[in-house]
Amino acid sequence: MLGQKYDKHEDFNVKVKTIDGFQGGEQDIIIFSTVRTDCSTSLDQRTNVALTRARHCLWILGNERTLVSQDNVWKALVLDAKKRQCFFNADEDEDLVKGIWDAKKELDQLYDFLNSDSVIFRNSRWKVLFSDNFLKSFKNLPTKRTKMWVISLLLKLSSGWRPKRIKVDLLCGNSSQMFKQYKVEGLFVVCSKDIVKEVIFTQVLRIWDILPPEDIPKVLKRLDSIFESYTDDFISRFSEQRFEGKMEVLMSWEKSTEIIKIKNLVNNGYEAESIKGFILRTQSHLLSDRNSNELELPFEVSDEEHDIILFSKSTFVLGRSGTGKTTVLTMKLFKKEELHHVALEHTYGIKIVEVPCLSYEKEYKDSSTLNDRPVLHQLFVTVSPKLCQAVKQQVARMKRFVCGADISSKSCSIEEEIVDVDTSIQFRNKPDSFVNLAANSYPLVITFQKFLMMLDGTVGNSFFERFSDLSSLRENLGVRSVVLETFIRKKEVTYDRFDSSRVFTEIMSHIKGSMSSVESGEGKLSRQDYLFFYENRASSLSKRKREIIYDIYQSYEKMKMDKGDFDLADFVADLHCRFRIQKYEGD
Known part of the structure; x- marks a missing residue:
């Protein structure tokens, strides 16, 4: 659209392309936007292309904090630009501010300023x-x-x-x-x-x-x-x-000043209310401690997010990256914990610091008084180990606040202080199944892979016992997580190990990963069913290409079996099969 606007200008043209679109070409002036860049990803080749397309002048647009967050080429570029006095903050340069204002006004994007x-x-x-x-x-x-x-x-x-x-x-x-x-x-x-x-x-x-x-x-x-x-x-x-x-x-x-925002309902004559009524009254504020001091959060919560957090029924939250989905879910998880234990305290006289789920003390001794009380089983599952750790840190911080601790104090455990997280962290200090989990395990914040591993340890014989390398797994429960971590890293077939991502997507999403493949009982679609799968669907794949993909799939399965490898679909199909024929006995 921007390029078309200048089509009729002589001796002047604007081309708008992705980095890949500019490979092999040059322009006098390049304006490169990094606003959709994930700087945690290694993009050495594409970065090199992006920075070498300009003949005379290169402008890079982006967020300084994001670009310097890691020791890579972007941080070096920002520091070099500052050293040469070629770094400009948009809000400190009147001409840039005016330019942004004029552009937003022309494109009717004034909403972005709000x-x-x-x-x-x-x-x-x-x-x-x-x-x-x-x-x-x-x-x-x-x-x-x-x-x-x-x-x-x-x-x-x-x-x-x-x-x-x-x-x-x-x-x-x-x-x-x-x-x-x-x-x-x-x-x-x-x-x-x-x-x-x-x-x-x-x-x-x-x-x-x-x-x-x-x-x-x-x-x-x-x-x-x-x-x-x-x-x-x-x-x-x-x-x-x-x-x-x-x-x-x-x-x-000053911060030392005592400014209480929300009236303290507990001390204002509401002790005789029912649990349900008490919780509804408590929901009038978002998150406060026992003295009604508000928690200083590292984010702001909009009215819509506030409503989602307090919504008591099942919730489906849909949004693009960076819109606050994780923030809302983390707050929703913790709010349920807070209300649950307020109800316990009001009904049974149990103090919040005595309840393992909300106590920030690492050590907890079993109590017959507490063992008879209901435990709220909450599970937070995410694909990313790094995001998993970030959520755990935030929940731990809010726990300490509600219990009256100083939220600026040092973390209670080593895991809470992890910043750069490798994938192996998801296996450490975590239970191997959902059977008889300690009360202080909840809320349980785990990765999707660890979630599958715990299900595997809960229902019947483990999927991994079929592999000769892990035949003694049941007898060595103490080292199960460590052994599985090493085995999975070596033997799981992922996109990175497969030559064609399109073919692997077809195998994982349709041939082995569709609902029809699960319902078939075999964990896969037959050749005929796979070809028929596309009869009523729009697809760029011709019937001949689908035939070739199925041939590749069969060769892939044979090769995988010969090498003793597995993929995620094998694991999930085995779990489905066990759930159909065996009883789930976990929490």
């Missing part, structure tokens, strides 16, 4: 936080002109400007005096102040919504239910004002 770290809000006097409802409403604004007026208003408010002659206080709702409304072309932007804890406690500007006047009472009713849970001291502090000339200056308080 976060506190964008180039137009990052250096504002007031930090601006946008609710999910406001972001949705902004997207639906009818004209670019209205969007520009709204952003102009927000920029003025973030600078500290406040209208003197126009009344902006809302006059409906129990908490109406806390909210302000600003008119923009027949619509009203509803906002209020709030307090967040960063290095210190600081007032911020929170934008709740933009809507027509007739919808304001409904929004205020929802916001009233939130503000009713705030303490009088908190409301008094975020309502404080101080002006320098005509500009309002934000108030701040």
